[in-house]
Amino acid sequence: MVTQIEPYVMLSIVLFVLGVMGVLLRRNAILIFMSIELMLNAANLSLVAFASYWGQTSGQIFVFFVIAVAAAEVAVGLAMIVAIFRTRQSINVDDLHQMEG
Amino acid sequence: MENLGLLAPLVVLIPSIGAIINIFWGARLGEKWVGSIATIASALTFGVVVLLYVFMNYNYYQGVNVNPPVFESWINIPSAGLNIPWQQRVDSLSVTMMLIITGIGTLIHVYSIGYMHGDERYHRYFAFLNMFLAFMLVLVTANNYLVMFVGWEGVGLCSFLLIGFWFDRSGVAWRNSLAARKAFIMNRIGDFGVIMSMVLMFAVFGTLTYYEAGEVANPTYNEHLVEEIQHEAEAAEADLATGISEVTVGEVANAGEHTAAEPAPAEGQHAAPAEGEHETGPALPATSNDSIVYEDLGVFSRAQILSEQGGDVVVGPFTMPITTALTLITLFLLLGATGKSAQIPLFTWLPDAMAGPTPASALIHAATMVTAGVYIMVRSNVLFELTPTTMAVVALVGSATALVGGFIAMGQWDIKRVLAYSTVSQLGFMVAAVGVGAFGAAIFHLVTHAFFKALLFLASGSVIHGVEHGHHHVHEHGHDDEHDDHEEAFDPQDMRNMGGLRRRMPVTYFVYLIGTLALMGIFPLAGFWSKDEILADAWTAGLQDNNVIGYIVFGLLLVSAGFTAFYMWRQIVLVFHGKPRTEAAGHAPESAKMMLVPMLVLAFFSFFGGFMNTPRGVLGLEKIFGPHELTEWLESSVMRVHAGEFYLWIAILSLVVAIGMAIMANRIYARVPVFNRKRDPLEMMEATQQMWTMANARLYWDNFYDRIFVNPFRRTSAWLATELDDRFLHDWVHNKVLWNGFNAIAHFLSRDVDQKVVDGAVNGAGRVTRWGANTLRRSQSGYIRVYAITLLFGVVVVVLVLLLPLLQRG
Amino acid sequence: MLYIPTLEQLNLMAALPAIAVAAWACVLVIVDLLLPKSRKGLIPWLAVGGLVFALIAALLTFSDNGSAFLGMYRADAFTGFLNVVVLLTAILSILMSIRYVQRTGIIRSEYYILLMFSALGMMLMASSTDLVMIFVALELLSIPLYVLSAFRSPDPKSEEAGLKYFLLGAFASAFFVFGAALVYGATGTTQLELVFASAGRVLESNSPHLFYLVAGAGLMLVGLGFKAAIAPFHVWTPDVYEGAPTSVVAFMSVGAKLGGFAALMRIAMVAMGGVLMNDAEIRQAWQGLLSLLAALTVFIGNLVAIAQQNVKRMLAYSSIANAGYILIALAAGATPGLQDAAVRAILVYLITYLFTTLGAFAVVIVLEKDDGSGVMLDDFIGLGRSRPLLAFMMAVFMLSLIGVPLTAGFIGKLAVFGVAVNAGLIGLVVFAVIMTVVSAYYYARIIVNMYLRDGEGQPVPEEGHALRWATYICFVGTLAVGILPTLVTALSDQVVLATALLP
């Protein structure tokens, strides 16, 4: 049982921020997507830690759902990235600015 | 017979019907019918007025209020205490005015049938003329200021319509319609004064009615009336009614026989009504207003009561002494009168108004409408008497106008224009009379002036008519080829184109001469008596009340009288004496009978009209005509009227001045048989040249107005419209600032902020991050990342705002 | 110990509409496989049939009060109302899509099935009372929409829209999850009612729990605000609206917003309710934040819309602006005693928004050419002549968006402004009203083009019956709600969200 929760939270925040920065700085769609996964996992980490802190399972159940949903997202996301790569021969998100204004 | 007063609504109704018939069906009826209908309407009205006059005698000169059988109330706002009925007041003042209006009106109708013959809008002319009568009668019969104002503006409208009657006559169309418009606008300035006067009056007194039912205008008058009636009822038992049906304007004097001081003369017609109706007739009028409560009194009695009490009145947010309020009211009323009666500063419209048909000028712009201002001041005599300040202003305005009008008239070439300025001048006499408190003299002069000025205008119309016909005659016979050249320039009203008409138009000459002499004030014609009374009253005012204004007025009026004689004789000489200066004048025919008869009737009255108010002590004339008949007849309705003194020296002085000036004019103009057609002898003399130029240029009065008022008004108007409203408010404030600014912000936000600023923020934030993460090379921002950082920015804001209170708490 | 709940405990009947949609969507997946190619045209109608069934079920169970799935799913008037709205949206969207997806060549049966799943996600957003459920519902709502946005592949715009939406959506979801984790950490529960109940304890304890709770709520607000297109989380909207197939945009503009706000209301009124009611400072901060976001959203949405030439994009900004108006009511809901009034106002606003926006998009769909062009402002010129009825309906939709009385939009604005005025947010309302005048300008431009500008209208392809009737329904709905608002308020007045929790 976790009694000292703050370190876990700090860690997950650090991971989360790293993920955010990845999203902001990366140009490759796949890497951006991976950064998002990192953010999700940061959340997962804190969920698990909190579940342990409260001595419950609902947090862990949450984590399962997050993982499952992330998998679904991966499926959709990768399919989309592949489709775009087919039309543009690039998965650089900076090339995606056909619409503006 | 005591119910004759109920006929009063007819005097408005009959001419209205005439006007309506002619407006709607006149075009189909043909000249004969149109002229007859209008004239009959006018004559019928005159008949009704005569009946009203009879009624006055039966009613012991006691005024009555008449309500129309239907349609009684006009404006009635109970919660504001405003109740304006369509009520008429039949009393000696209004009956006097009505007699003048309908009497002269009928004559002018007859004259017009001949004068307007062949005009394409014949029916319109007569409709307007009838309409004018209706409105003028509304004006004089009204029993409150507001109904009076209906007539007041109505006659202004008719004046507008008749001045602009030839609004499309080729060549002068614009000038004519401009003159009409000018007249209306000038009058409107006066009307503004009347409106202000009325609203103030209502705010101070709470009513606009002259006299409520049962109220007497002049209590002192009635007191001796009562005694007298009793006295006479005993004395004149055997006398039967005789001469009533013969009563005409000229014999007004006969009906007013009631002065206690004088023994009743033999005829004693006055007794007839008294005798017949005494027992069964109406109870004698109340002899004073004491028993009536304040709320049931008219505006004049209320003014007297309030003014006796003194103290302050509350008008809206202001509190002022009653005299101040009264002064304001009367000054505004004076403004109205100056508009309608063509006084300084609003007189410049009247000369221009001569653009209308001459008979209309005679009726409207000489005899009746222009005297409305004098009428209303006499009607309001109680108010004016209570405010010395206004009285002084009135006197000065009147005498100055008399002087200015007379002066300008000396330098005019246009026959009608001379008469127009003469009218201005004579109206000045009347106004000055009001100013010195000579209300009776003002009305006296109003009446006599109506006779001789109408006569002069009609005669001048006859002259113009003749010259025009002569011109056509010449043109048809085509004497020489030059005619085509000056065809356009020929002006039948220009006195330089006349001369020698005495022989061609003898009747016209005769009546013109009578009119002229009357206007000059030559004994014993009408003008002499009325003008003399004004002068005498002015002198009396100065003498008795130690009022310096009286002397000033006297002096100015005396000079004006001299001017009058000068310009009138100049006109006689230029028009009728000497030899014809143009072929047109040489071929001018005498006018038709239709036109001559009315002139002769007027000539009669111009000659004898003065005897209706003969002063005492002049060759015993008062024994024949009765002394101060008009004044005493007016006494029943005009509280402040009083019989004037007669000063022999003043009469002689004014006669000398008039005759002297006439002789001088004769010397100047008759000595030069055929003078230069373009220039006046005075203009050619060094000494008088400047003066003449001034007079000819009308003292530059119109130019002055153009420069001070008209042009600035136009310019401001244009500036307001184009610069302020259009360029500034419409284009700049609205289109530029609001509209474009709005669009600009939208585009700025859309293109610059939403993209570039966010971009810039991203770049800035990116720079920080890059520095931290040492990833400088990836500086290009892509759009998804722009969006992501915006999102992140939002997250930071959200979390910070939410956590702020917690952080503060520590 | 293994706990297996009985069927009675699951209380499936309470969740009948949602279950019906879910089951029917699964069935359709199979049916789609079995149907021959020539008969695939049946799929949309089958989908509509299922949704209509669910709609009837939702209406019948409207006033039921109960919970299913052990308290994870709550069936109350709130749920019922939103179910009706979602199902109406889905039905209308499908009707609008049928012809459109055929002629633009994006016909694939999955289209309708995805749409149904997304609708299911929206319904669950409204009914979930557990953070886990909300998250799942959120993803169930979003993922089909990501796919649908890119459905016109290989059209680069559509693909770009899909990827943008996907990446940013996932990014936002991550915030939501992290927020949910923090809330869970603060309270030890994911059940919203229990979060509400633990407010007192959290406030009293001098631990960082309050931080977690408040920050978590903020992060969840971000995740849901993204879906609802609240500024500054709106950035994806214009691009996605422009690029995605119009029929999808129509569905998304209403549905996603609705889902986002549904969950937001639950979280704001229920989960955060406890804290807000008990701590004035936090409440002020919360209300201030929501007001700020509302003002920003209304401002950006309306002002930027002016500069748009593309009507889809303009409607995108309009949808942002509308999110702002709803947010005003949500901000007002932070005032004690006004929670339910705010919720009702939002619900009324949502239904007025549904008819108006779907109607406007329906007209855009009619005008859109097969290659996706034909949606610029100038393409509306002359519509009043070439298609008078269509133009008239579009005019009514625009007037409704402006908020002219007798149209639904007025009732919505009235409700929202009313509750905000009641809450004392006068300044915000005045600002929003000024922005409404601004909005009149760009909405009126469409009317101007349709009626007032000279020019011959372009030939407009004949829309199918389904689309026409969908437009009619929206039109009638817009006017009916505008004239007889009781139709809606009778339902919305039954909604009790926050006060139900009070002792």
Add this chain to the structure above:
Amino acid sequence: MELTGLSLATVVLFLPMVGMIILLFLREEQARNIRLVALGTSIVTFLFSLVLWAQFDPNNTSLQFVQQTPWIPSLNISYYVGIDGLSLFLVILTTFITPIAILISWRAHVFEERGRQKLYYIFMLLLEWAMIGVFIAQDLILFYLFWEVTLVPMYFMIGIWGSEQRVYAAVKFFLYTMAGSLLMLVAILYLGLTAGTFAQPEIVQMMQSGQLVLPLDGVFSTQSLLFLAFFIAFAIKVPVWPFHSWLPDAHVQAPTAASVILAAVLLKMGSYGMIRFNLQLFPDASVDWAPFVAVLAVIGIIYGAWVSYAQTDMKKLVAYTSVSHMGFVVLGIFAMASASINGSILQMLNHGISTGGLFLIVGMLYERRHTRQMSAYGGLWATAPLLGGIALVIALSSMGMPGTNGFVGEFTILLGSVGSPLTGVVFTLLAATGVILAAIYILAFFQKVFMGEVKHEENRSLPKLHWTELAVLVPIVIMILWIGLAPNTFIAPMDPSVNALVQEVQPAETEIAQLP
């Protein structure tokens, strides 16, 4: 009417709707039937409104023909209509002007070019419906509803059938009014929610009984702000200077019938609103703001008249005269004396009739010559005597000639304002100069168009007045003379209501100097 459970007011309100629905089922090609249905509907509405007048009890100062049924019960908003002396004649004005506007449209040239008659007449009836609604609505929200709805048909009528710059004018009209009215909506919401009801009479009652207190201590206090929110909305509509910028555009660009309705009725909605809402709901704030408003009104009177003199475009000229005339109305309202408010209401009718008439005249000239420039005319009184004569009567009424309607209104306004402690002699004096200025611009107009020589040959053979044109002008002339000569017909029913209003607003402050 009791049998059906509908009050007569409701019947009058919804009659135009009936016509609208019939029109919806007619086809565009049935132009004749469309016109007949529209005219018939409006005439029937007019007749019913006369029944309204006949059954109106002038001594009853409270609302009559009341109908109240809940509309949005959750917010206490109801369909609440009723008529009192303040609104009776505005309803009748609306129903009187609409048939005229419809009839004058029958032969309008613009349809040959732009068509869509059916839509036009539908908008016409919709407009009538909304205008009647504005005048009879007693619920604030209901009032707002009708208020906004009037915008829509007018917007389209200007925008579709207007002149060259119609789009600009239409949008401007729409946005200006919208901008003002939305602030009013906020105020309405605040007031209604504070009071717990949106019914205007109930709110007034609550305030009189002290149940509802709107604090007033300075410009930014509640009541003052509420007053301003309402006032600005109304001021834009009236329009009070300097909010008039939209008016000339809208008038000039609008088709004749729309100009007529705009001038005759739509502007009155603003001044009516000032009486019904500003004065009744915020009496104290009204008193405080009255001098300020009076200044604007007086500026409007002079400014409008002055600017209109410089116009060369006839419609623009008439448009600016509206600014001047409505200045009188506003001055009368905020003088808050019973004479002046009576005068203001009367002047609303007068302005509707006279300015409507002027627009009709201008429209007829435009139909004949297709130009609004005065320089294109001249001397028409000779070539078209009947038109000239009628134009003269209408012009005189517009400049306030006694005997015509214009004078009665202006005079009573001035009469009230001079005795009112809120305005007084100075304001009255300045306002009265409007009388002079009115003569200047109207006569300039009349002279330029109808007098002088005929300069253009086209003007020599102008088509005679068609019977439809005569049929619209004759009622106008009759009304001008009727109100001018017997205004009591109109004052008597409104005076008790006005008096009650004045008593509420300003008890015992306007007194005529009495004997000590």
